Amino acid sequence: MNNKGIMGNFGPGFISDVILKIRLTINLLKDERVSPWYKLIPVLCLVYLIIPLDLLFGPIDDAVILYMGMDWFISLCPANLVQEHTDKIKEKPGKQEPEQIVDAEFKEKK
Numbered sequence: 147m148n149n150k151g152i153m154g155n156f157g158p159g160f161i162s163d164v165i166l167k168i169r170l171t172i173n174l175l176k177d178e179r180v181s182p183w184y185k186l187i188p189v190l191c192l193v194y195l196i197i198p199l200d201l202l203f204g205p206i207d208d209a210v211i212l213y214m215g216m217d218w219f220i221s222l223c224p225a226n227l228v229q230e231h232t233d234k235i236k237e238k239p240g241k242q243e244p245e246q247i248v249d250a251e252f253k254e255k256k
Contacts, residue, residue, distance in 0.1 A: 167216045173231040191215030
């Protein structure tokens with residue numbers, strides 16, 4: 147996966163990048179091939195949301211911690227698994243292989 151650093155790209159694709167990272171993180175958490183130790187990273191980031199300690203005022207630090215945690219988790223996972231799950235997420239329903247159509251005439255038996 148082409149990572150653009152910890153904070154990514156803040157251009158027009160930033161929101162789609164965040165959504166992709168969230169979906170990718172969820173899929174990798176469900177995958178048994180990912181180390182349970184790596185799976186602790188997103189879990190601990192979510193625990194940070196519950197703890198009333200804030201490094202900055204407001205939700206800014208929470209968002210940064212979650213984004214950095216997802217980015218770190220994804221970067222630690224095996225590249226082939228990340229690519230596999232990314233491909234599944236980016237697959238569109240309309241891009242499936244076309245059905246094979248057989249053109250034939252139907253004649254009824256008498």
